[in-house]
Amino acid sequence: MTTEDKIIEAAETEMLECGYDAARMRSIAEKAEINKGLLHYYFKSKEALLTRVFQKTFSEIFKTLGEVFESDKPFFEKIELAVNQYSNFLIRHPRLPLFIISEMNRDPAKHRARMKKAGVNPPFGGLLKELEEGKKKGLVRKDLKAEHVVLNMIGLIMFPIIAKPMVMFMNDLNLADYKQLLHDRKKIVSEILINDIKAK
């Protein structure tokens, strides 16, 4: 593992834990087991480091969803699969979504420019195509809008993850209860989505 890799990993850990503003170059250097000077040798500024971390995390957060819709399973199975895969991914990486969302709000113009330049594009093409085919076959509700399907899916899955402390507090849950709740939601969310998509 190269020094640069160690730095990026350390920076990701620190920034996801604290957010960009509270992340400390000192702390990143310690996590990477190097000194601050060397940190600036590899990345000339905190901002430059953020760019790399953001690119990495942003591509990760959509990869899972994209892959599912590449497969050749029946459509409604794909929805269920997507919900399961994406839930599992976020359960394993719970700090990712809030970091991305906070960053995009902190400086929308900058991040949009970055993404356009990098050609990054949320890979929902597969889902879109499949919805249209489903409508033709009469499986999918005709007035369904693809963008809302995506928003519904992400909102339903993501909210309980990013609002973990609030969810635990509101429902008076311990950690085990909370994990169980996240697990239960996979089925619940799948059913809601499929129910909404299906032609009546």
Place this chain on the structure above:
Amino acid sequence: MTTEDKIIEAAETEMLECGYDAARMRSIAEKAEINKGLLHYYFKSKEALLTRVFQKTFSEIFKTLGEVFESDKPFFEKIELAVNQYSNFLIRHPRLPLFIISEMNRDPAKHRARMKKAGVNPPFGGLLKELEEGKKKGLVRKDLKAEHVVLNMIGLIMFPIIAKPMVMFMNDLNLADYKQLLHDRKKIVSEILINDIKAK
């Protein structure tokens, strides 16, 4: 309007705009049109100021939802009403939810203690009671869990608000399109929720 009120309002504006870590006492003083010294006369630390801002915003974010379930409308109308009211509230105060969520993640223990001490409690008692009554009357699906209804509602409504830059980017929307999308979602979300709640 007292100086203290001006300070709290200025602090809320600043902290919601930038987040706690990036919020500057200097900038809060300027917004309140006083100097930094006086700011510390009223609030001895940034942390003390945050406490007040958090309490204020946290109570606001649940008030709207609580009120709806106090009324004596038919149950499914209340769901629709809640979705509309809450959507409108968040459209008017788009920075509130991300601030609350970020804060609770930044220091969960502190905020939980604060809320317990203040006796703050998300007011979903009304919804809970009504769901149970609905089940008895056969209007509501028997295996429905109240905590998931709340999570579904908030997730569906809140995500497109806190992820505004991402939503605009993903769907290539301008501001007018985005506002329209938020407006359209009220009906979409109501239908999804009611459909999920109704006994088949």
Place this chain on the structure above:
DNA sequence: GTCTATAACAGGATAGAC
């Protein structure tokens, strides 16, 4: 209560030896 001035410190960034 309100102001000015300044302390005390921590942050990111740089220079230069090795």
Place this chain on the structure above:
DNA sequence: GTCTATCCTGTTATAGAC
């Protein structure tokens, strides 16, 4: 490529005049 030492700026917070 890696380190130590240091600069410079901006931060919160305090002291003290009015």
